[in-house]
Amino acid sequence: MALYKQQELKLYNSMSGEKEAFKSIHEGRIGMYVCGxxxxxxxxxxxxxxxISFDMIYRYLLHLGYKVRYVRNITDAGHLTDDADQGEDxxxxxxxxxKIEPMEVVQQYTLDFHNVMKKFNALPPNIEPTATGHIVEQIEIIKSILxxxxxxxxxxxxxxDVIKFNEDHQYGKLSGRNLEDMIANTRELAAQSEKENPQDFALWKKASPEHIMRWPSPWGDGFPGWHLxxxxxxxxxxxxxxxxxxGGMDLKFPHHECEIAQGEAAHGHSPVNYWMHTNMLTLEGKKMSKSTGNSILPAELFTGDNDFMEKAFAPSVVRFFMMQAHYRSVLDFSNDAIAAAEKGLNRLKEAVKLLDDLEVSSTSTVDFKGWNSRCYAALNDDFNTPILVAELFEAVKKIHAVKxxxxxxxxxxxxxxxxxxxxFMEDVLGIPLKEEQNTATNEAPMDxxxxxxxxxxxxxxxxxxxExxxxxxxxxxxAGIQLKDGADGTTYTIK
Structure with missing residues (x-):
């Protein structure tokens, strides 16, 4: 019997604001879309x-025995600089x-994205479609909505037409916004736009003469809206x-709200049963921002070439650090926090290596079946990875006690x-238990x-x-290496 039939998975649905028992539309099969x-x-x-959060979710669904079709798109057109309908692509x-072609930009940063995700040990989606590869379909759905x-x-x-849509449906139900309030707060903008109402959003934008990325349509040369x-x-x-x-919580409005409106307008019903959103990552207590310099790229973490961390950290350590917080909670990235995660991950890896040396007995004084049930209970409770990690450390204590x-x-x-x-470590959390070679720091030989x-x-x-x-x-x-003896063994840190 498939494992999912023995587990009661509950997930937090952003639409209802509650944890709900998960039931797939088709028995044993799940369709999951994540904004790329x-x-x-x-x-x-x-x-x-x-x-990484949705990779963990994808992994657990696979672990439970579901057949998952995971779709994550690449946005390579239509996303304007102010995240709305104005500005430049x-x-x-x-x-x-x-001074290069737009598709050179797309290729360069798509490859970067794939390389970073591979380093983080993220499984690729089943389908990774691009916006430019679906212009015809976007034009057809615009015709239907018209x-x-x-x-x-x-x-x-x-x-x-948001107002027209709201006569038959409810615009703003995902983000909890009231259309009348939105209109009142933006009334002064109405005369500055060709839109009938400031809340209306573009399905297709006419391309100005200098706009590089453009496609023919029944309405003239243009490009699709980001939400479409x-x-x-x-x-x-x-x-x-x-x-x-x-997707990220920052996409709830307007992006996902507009997706719901488009889906209901085109097809007559809600497009999604469960909406899930991850929370933000801060850096030393402040919002990450390139403009203020309070930001760090994955590669800068892996090489140590940054102004925030005392040394380089391996991708598995960064991933493990993220798993120690719930995906819906704000997570603050700091040197002390990531260093603590590294120590914790080393403790887990060392404990796993002890397993082959443990002597077995005719009886167990440790209840590992109960521990196993608690691990599943944590994951079934809206993918509660921090509780799972706490249970993993409980297992570490028991391993040392048996040793x-x-x-x-x-x-x-x-x-x-x-x-x-x-x-739990490799299949679900995606943390490799074998040593990884970090070419920038030669970390595996050092360990x-x-x-x-x-x-x-x-x-x-x-x-x-x-002596x-x-x-x-x-x-x-x-030499700058400090040993620390503890109940779970000896760890080291580099000053």
Missing amino acids: PTVYSNVHLGNCRTF KISKKARLE DKGYAYERNGSIYF ECTVMSSKYLGETFDIHG ENNETITAEDLNLLKAQLHA AAMRLIIDLRATARARKDF TSDKIRDELQE
């Missing part, structure tokens, strides 16, 4: 948190500044109604523990060397050769 990057610059760490602007009276043409641009592409690609590959739609002969474990429980630690030194020191202490053990500790300290 706009590829005009290197992917930043905040975006990475969203994609972000990719066209980058191409103009660098025919149904929910859009209008102005000077070669097509705008979605996700409606088109999600419905094409997942159907008019699908299970899960995800030190304070507890006993049967062969059956040991096999369960080995299998489930691998499942291997330090483990050897720590083992030699432990042997010396066991033989009561304290040798103290010499190892003191000379390492002089």
Whole structure:
């Protein structure tokens, strides 16, 4: 029997504002769409948190035995610089500044995105469609929305009529906004736009003569609106109604609100059953911002070439750090926090290595079946990874207790523990238990060397050769490496 039939998964639905029991539209199958990057610059760490969170969610759904079609788009046209209907296309602007073709920009930063996600051990989506690859479909859905009276043409641009839509539906239900209040707050802008109402949004924009990216349409040369592409690609590959739609919390309004309106206008019903949103990542207590210099790129973390961290950190450490917070909570990135995550991950890896050396007994004094159930309960509670991580550290304590002969474990429980630690760490959290080679810092050889030194020191202490053990500790300290002895073993930090 598939594992999902034995587990009751609940997830937080942003539409209802409550945790709901998850039930897929089709038995054993899930359609999931996540808004992907706009590829005009290197992917930043905040975006990475969203994609890593949904990678964990995707992994757990697969672990439960679901067949998942995971669609994540690439925005390579139509996303303007002010995230609305004014300004310049972000990719066209980058191409103009660098005097290259827009598709060169797209290729460069799509490759960067893929490389970063690979380093973070994220599984690729099943389908990764692009906006420019679906212009025809976008034009067709605009025709449908026009025919149904929910859009209008102005000077070669097509705008979605929010007021008309709101007569039959509810605009603002995802973000909890009231249309009348929105109109009142933007009334003074009405005369400054060709829109009938400031809340209306573009389905198609007429291209100005200098606009680089443009396509022919029944309304003249132009380009699609940013919101439209996700409606088109999600419905094409997942159907008019699908299970899960995800993205960052910053996309809830207006992007996802507009997606809902477009889907309901075109198809007559809600496009998504469960809306999921990740929260923001801050840096040393402040919002990440390129303009203020309070930002850091993944590559700068991996190499240590930044002004915030004391040293380089491996991708698995960064990913583990993110798993220690719930995906819906604000997470602050700091040197102390990531260093603590590195120590914790090392403790887990060391404990896993001890498993093969544990002696089995005829009875277990440790309840690993109960531990296994608690791990699943955490994940089934809206993917509560911080509770899961806490349970993993409980297992670490028990492993050391068995190693030190304070507890006993049967062969059956040991096999369960080995299998489930691998499942939760690697399959679900996506944290590799084997050493990873960080070419910038040569981290894996460093860890291997330090483990050897720590083992030699432990042997010396066991033989009561304290002169040798103290010499190892003191000379390492002089070299800038500090050893710390704890209940779970010895760890090291580089000053």
